[in-house]
Amino acid sequence: MEEFSRLHNIFEQTKEAIGTFMGMLQPIIDNAQDEHTRLYYHHIYEEEEQRLERLNELLPTLEGIIQENRGDQLSNRELSRLLSDLNLERFGLHNFREHLELAMYEFTADEDRERLKNMRDMTQSDYLAVKEIMAALSERVDDVAVGKLVDHDEGHTIHQVDHAKASAKAQGKAIGQTDQPGESAKEAHRLSKVRRGLTVGSLRHL
Amino acid sequence: MEEFSRLHNIFEQTKEAIGTFMGMLQPIIDNAQDEHTRLYYHHIYEEEEQRLERLNELLPTLEGIIQENRGDQLSNRELSRLLSDLNLERFGLHNFREHLELAMYEFTADEDRERLKNMRDMTQSDYLAVKEIMAALSERVDDVAVGKLVDHDEGHTIHQVDHAKASAKAQGKAIGQTDQPGESAKEAHRLSKVRRGLTVGSLRHL
Numbered sequence: 001m002e003e004f005s006r007l008h009n010i011f012e013q014t015k016e017a018i019g020t021f022m023g024m025l026q027p028i029i030d031n032a033q034d035e036h037t038r039l040y041y042h043h044i045y046e047e048e049e050q051r052l053e054r055l056n057e058l059l060p061t062l063e064g065i066i067q068e069n070r071g072d073q074l075s076n077r078e079l080s081r082l083l084s085d086l087n088l089e090r091f092g093l094h095n096f097r098e099h100l101e102l103a104m105y106e107f108t109a110d111e112d113r114e115r116l117k118n119m120r121d122m123t124q125s126d127y128l129a130v131k132e133i134m135a136a137l138s139e140r141v142d143d144v145a146v147g148k149l150v151d152h153d154e155g156h157t158i159h160q161v162d163h164a165k166a167s168a169k170a171q172g173k174a175i176g177q178t179d180q181p182g183e184s185a186k187e188a189h190r191l192s193k194v195r196r197g198l199t200v201g202s203l204r205h206l
Numbered sequence: 207m208e209e210f211s212r213l214h215n216i217f218e219q220t221k222e223a224i225g226t227f228m229g230m231l232q233p234i235i236d237n238a239q240d241e242h243t244r245l246y247y248h249h250i251y252e253e254e255e256q257r258l259e260r261l262n263e264l265l266p267t268l269e270g271i272i273q274e275n276r277g278d279q280l281s282n283r284e285l286s287r288l289l290s291d292l293n294l295e296r297f298g299l300h301n302f303r304e305h306l307e308l309a310m311y312e313f314t315a316d317e318d319r320e321r322l323k324n325m326r327d328m329t330q331s332d333y334l335a336v337k338e339i340m341a342a343l344s345e346r347v348d349d350v351a352v353g354k355l356v357d358h359d360e361g362h363t364i365h366q367v368d369h370a371k372a373s374a375k376a377q378g379k380a381i382g383q384t385d386q387p388g389e390s391a392k393e394a395h396r397l398s399k400v401r402r403g404l405t406v407g408s409l410r411h412l
């Protein structure tokens with residue numbers, strides 16, 4: 001049951017961060033000096049808006065499970081469905097982290113950068129927490145395919161480029177470290193191919 | 207039944223376009239002269255990769271329905287589930303269109319721009335077709351909530367900025383027109399608020 005409360009906290013927290021980020025982007029969009037900048041931030045704004053809408057559907061589902069104390073009684077179907085939704089939001093957190101890192105190029109004031117950095121660090125830790133909770137939940141699904149569930153996001157977490165470090169460098173500040181700085185892009189790609197097998201995505205249409 | 211074949215064609219077609227687009231982005235990422243450019247296109251590349259993975263799950267579902275001739279016999283639950291997945295891919299097509307429009311700033315060769323423009327136009331027409339098919343399918347769902355289903359993407363289709371026109375202007379070429387060029391951003395926002403009610407997203411957790 002504890003997992004569902006943790007998930008709820010994470011998604012409430014990231015929902016608040018979306019609001020903060022949108023509030024930061026809006027004046028950039030409104031005052032953009034060129035169309036490319038405007039299109040670019042408007043596009044990021046919209047993607048976060050889409051994520052917000054999804055979270056507004058997912059949060060009540062989690063609340064229902066918590067309030068009715070049903071965490072341990074979910075059917076295979078419900079759990080598979082939930083894992084599929086969580087997987088989507090795991091990618092959502094990953095993409096949000098990158099949106100924040102990209103925005104660091106736009107914002108130069110210390111206060112703004114600190115805010116972005118804090119949200120970035122929080123998002124990275126949320127991302128890892130969701131991954132961990134998903135692994136625990138997937139063990140409960142009574143299905144051979146799920147027993148073999150493997151993590152298939154190496155290609156996404158081990159970057160060809162270190163977003164945070166790169167944007168820090170560009171601004172001459174230390175922002176953070178990569179998750180797994182030792183692995184090269186090629187190695188990551190190779191591992192991703194090797195490890196990729198059954199995915200949570202394959203639960204989607206059970 | 208015809209709807210499912212149309213959907214299948216659309217998603218096969220966009221899957222091929224993702225491959226073409228990724229092939230265009232890879233050398234930009236590999237040869238980027240600055241980290242910001244590299245991060246930026248790598249991020250877009252990853253988002254399209256995520257979409258590709260989702261399509262690789264959705265296409266077999268559609269194939270199953272077509273082969274077994276079950277289009278008219280889907281249960282409420284199956285249809286709701288499918289509508290929820292289609293809604294996600296509708297946003298995916300919208301985002302892809304914007305990725306293509308943003309990429310028009312990077313590619314200056316006529317041949318590349320023509321390719322991007324063709325994919326952009328195809329994607330826009332796919333987006334509208336999916337919207338139309340979704341409206342038809344949602345009428346079949348035997349549920350009061352779905353009967354009232356309203357389109358809630360005005361905020362996404364009516365842009366504050368006209369992406370295609372803007373990138374065309376930036377490059378001094380005519381690329382295309384907006385869907386609804388007459389409506390201002392404020393009006394779009396107002397309409398979006400008024401029209402937003404029950405959404406396909408709300409089917410997600412039925």
